[in-house]
Amino acid sequence: MSIARFSPFELLLLKSRSQVDTATLLLLAWVLVHRQHVSEGQRRRRLAQVTAQFRHGHELGPVMSIAHSQDLQAIQLAAEVVRKECSKERSLSVIHQAITVATDDGEISLANHYILRFLADLLNVVPNTLSTLFQELTGKPLQSPEDPSRDAYWQRHDPEYHARKAREAQAAEQRTKDAQARAEQRQRAKADKQQEKQKRQQEKQRQQEEARNAKAEAEQARARQEQARQHERARQKRWQQEQARHEDARRQYRQRASSPPPPDRTTRALAVLGLTPGASRTDVRRAYRRMAQLHHPDRFYTESEHQVALASARFQRIKNAYDYLMQTY
Amino acid sequence: MRDLYQRLTLSPSANHQEIRSAVARCPNSALRQDAEAVLEIAERREAYDTLHDTVSDIGRLRARLGLTHGAHWQGDVANDFSLPPDNAISRHDELVDRVSHAVSLYNRWRRWRGPWLLITVFASGAAIGLAMGFALALGLALG
Numbered sequence: 001m002s003i004a005r006f007s008p009f010e011l012l013l014l015k016s017r018s019q020v021d022t023a024t025l026l027l028l029a030w031v032l033v034h035r036q037h038v039s040e041g042q043r044r045r046r047l048a049q050v051t052a053q054f055r056h057g058h059e060l061g062p063v064m065s066i067a068h069s070q071d072l073q074a075i076q077l078a079a080e081v082v083r084k085e086c087s088k089e090r091s092l093s094v095i096h097q098a099i100t101v102a103t104d105d106g107e108i109s110l111a112n113h114y115i116l117r118f119l120a121d122l123l124n125v126v127p128n129t130l131s132t133l134f135q136e137l138t139g140k141p142l143q144s145p146e147d148p149s150r151d152a153y154w155q156r157h158d159p160e161y162h163a164r165k166a167r168e169a170q171a172a173e174q175r176t177k178d179a180q181a182r183a184e185q186r187q188r189a190k191a192d193k194q195q196e197k198q199k200r201q202q203e204k205q206r207q208q209e210e211a212r213n214a215k216a217e218a219e220q221a222r223a224r225q226e227q228a229r230q231h232e233r234a235r236q237k238r239w240q241q242e243q244a245r246h247e248d249a250r251r252q253y254r255q256r257a258s259s260p261p262p263p264d265r266t267t268r269a270l271a272v273l274g275l276t277p278g279a280s281r282t283d284v285r286r287a288y289r290r291m292a293q294l295h296h297p298d299r300f301y302t303e304s305e306h307q308v309a310l311a312s313a314r315f316q317r318i319k320n321a322y323d324y325l326m327q328t329y
Numbered sequence: 330m331r332d333l334y335q336r337l338t339l340s341p342s343a344n345h346q347e348i349r350s351a352v353a354r355c356p357n358s359a360l361r362q363d364a365e366a367v368l369e370i371a372e373r374r375e376a377y378d379t380l381h382d383t384v385s386d387i388g389r390l391r392a393r394l395g396l397t398h399g400a401h402w403q404g405d406v407a408n409d410f411s412l413p414p415d416n417a418i419s420r421h422d423e424l425v426d427r428v429s430h431a432v433s434l435y436n437r438w439r440r441w442r443g444p445w446l447l448i449t450v451f452a453s454g455a456a457i458g459l460a461m462g463f464a465l466a467l468g469l470a471l472g
Contacts, residue, residue: 010424034383072386076393077420083394084421110330111383114406118387121399130401147405148377149331151366158373282353 009066009074012058013081021054022063023081024094027119029060029067030075031102034111050097083122091123095130099137106140113145179276183267190264266328269321281329288322330384332409333364333377341381345369384410393417 006014009026016022028050032043047060066074086094098119102112120130134142146153155161219234226234267277273287297312334341337351337360348368355361368374388410391397397411 004427006427010427013424014428070386072389073420075386076390077424079390079394080419080421110380114330114384114387117399117401118391118396121391121396121401122394127400145330147330148373148380149333149363149367151363154366154373164370280353 007071007074008062009071009077012062012066013077015058017057018055019081020085020090021051021056022058023078023085024097025051025054025056025060025063026067026074026078027082027094028097028101029063031098031112031115031119033064033067033070034109034115035102036109046101050101079122086123088124091125092129092133094123095120095125095133096137099134103138106134106138110145110148175276176274179271183271186264186267265324269324272317272321273325284322284325284329288318291318292322330380330409331405332381332385333360333368334381335409336360337364341378388412 013019013022025047029043029047032038032047035043038046044060044064047064051060082094095116098116102108102116108116116130119125120127125133131142134140146157148154148157158164270277270279270284273284273291275283275287279287292315295311295314295318297308297315300307300311333339334343337348337355339347339351343351348364352361352364352369355364366373367377384406388397389412391399391402392412392414395414396402397407397414402411
């Protein structure tokens with residue numbers, strides 16, 4: 001049956017001549033640690049100055065080091081001691097000291113905003129009293145803390161905010177330009193290929209025609225030799241074959257039409273939405289929303305009918321692209 | 330001050346990649362814009378994280394001290410950083426318990442005249458050791 005070791009702050013508290021003073025000292029040191037733009041020596045001097053009347057009877061160094069280590073249990077213990085032992089007047093004086101330690105001229109760090117308010121709640125000091133006290137001590141009203149989880153805060157406090165935005169925009173522009181160039185190149189390559197294909201087809205047709213001509217001449221020669229009936233039958237047969245071949249070709253054509261379109265269609269649909277290949281579903285949805293808002297025909301209602309018609313054509317194209325992407329993506 | 334990590338269902342130690350994907354998945358455009366501005370830029374995220382640590386510490390303290398509904402703890406901070414009250418006992422009561430325990434142990438030690446007890450135990454141990462040694466030597470001599 002052994003007891004856990006006593007933590008440094010517990011030992012300090014046990015050795016102290018006045019527990020409230022030691023606990024208050026730790027809370028003030030905690031506030032000081034979160035004060036910005038002061039050196040360690042300044043912090044210690046300020047702490048010694050504010051707590052000159054305290055009767056704790058030990059060094060300030062250990063308290064400062066405990067506060068620096070952000071030991072939550074020690075702070076909780078100190079808060080409990082302070083809450084248990086402080087009368088109303090003493091509470092006000094603790095808040096007074098905390099404000100003095102936190103700021104000289106009303107400039108207070110964000111963390112200290114929350115710490116001061118925590119202390120006020122701990123010591124049952126209502127918001128009105130706190131703000132009055134703050135105003136009296138610093139000459140400035142106690143503002144509500146700013147919110148660094150918002151874009152607006154950084155717009156105000158980050159001197160590089162606009163430079164960074166511009167850089168990002170430039171990078172995005174460069175990226176879209178690259179993507180456009182790539183798409184153009186691809187289209188040009190496709191056009192070239194098509195031309196080549198057409199040429200090849202023409203050549204083949206020509207060859208076929210020649211062959212057919214030669215064959216027809218041969219047939220004529222043979223037909224002159226053969227009897228009319230045979231000739232008739234042969235022609236009928238050929239006609240049937242032709243028909244069958246036509247039928248075949250038509251079927252093939254239909255098959256080709258119903259087979260899945262080339263993956264290039266995805267790229268084109270993405271380009272319609274102003275996206276590059278590799279965009280995610282979320283990106284597609286977002287881009288569609290933006291484009292739909294931009295090109296909705298109702299927006300052009302006040303302008304000419306022609307404008308509305310153009311817009312509805314654009315809108316239709318965007319919607320088709322979006323529908324297609326939503327099906328395949 | 331909002332807890333962006335909680336709102337994006339991330340852990341505060343999430344790496345850049347996780348944050349990017351969480352931001353891309355986020356359906357709220359205002360939150361997405363803020364998260365992009367704060368978490369995706371290293372120095373801003375660092376500043377935000379320091380404050381985030383302090384405020385979550387305060388949230389934990391408030392939960393333990395029963396101050397989660399204080400007059401100064403309102404709005405976004407209270408919504409995002411309040412924790413359910415954990416059943417950690419009061420540190421001060423614990424300290425008092427431990428001190429009284431230590432005192433009772435000390436008193437018992439004094440009452441049993443601890444030092445004498447220690448000397449007796451040591452002496453009897455030595456005597457048993459000697460006896461064993463003799464027995465071994467005797468056995469060797471006879472064998």
